[in-house]
Amino acid sequence: MTRRSRRDEVEDDDRFDDESDDEWDDDGGRDEAPTSEEKTLALCAHLGGFVAGFLPALVIWLVKKDESPFLADQAKEALNFQITITVGSFVCVALAFVLIGFLLLPVLMIFAMVYPIIGALKANEGVRYRYPVTIRFVN
Numbered sequence: 001m002t003r004r005s006r007r008d009e010v011e012d013d014d015r016f017d018d019e020s021d022d023e024w025d026d027d028g029g030r031d032e033a034p035t036s037e038e039k040t041l042a043l044c045a046h047l048g049g050f051v052a053g054f055l056p057a058l059v060i061w062l063v064k065k066d067e068s069p070f071l072a073d074q075a076k077e078a079l080n081f082q083i084t085i086t087v088g089s090f091v092c093v094a095l096a097f098v099l100i101g102f103l104l105l106p107v108l109m110i111f112a113m114v115y116p117i118i119g120a121l122k123a124n125e126g127v128r129y130r131y132p133v134t135i136r137f138v139n
Helices: 006-012 036-047 055-064 069-098 101-124
Strands: none
Touching: 036 055, 036 069, 036 101, 055 069, 069 101
């Protein structure tokens, strides 16, 4: 009888497969692949900030949150990012009086332009995207 280490037991356990966490929903079950319409609306939620701030993401989230877990997640993520950018803009304007806001505002605007495009591309591929450095106002 050979003695097996705990590591060998864990490696043989089926619960520790190398599958992506993106395939699992919050309830622990498999998440269905998003439809073409869901991908398009998620893309609109991410890119809508260029046109109308956080309103497109808010409307999409409120209307579709009970229908599609993928769309609810992506609209909520875009909404949190747009609210974070709005708060950051106000902070930069306030800090402009001590001149540091003039340095921070261009950095914030680059974030506001680059990350929604990345999020829209990922959402269009059906991948859940998480914005970096985002305050989670809406859970």
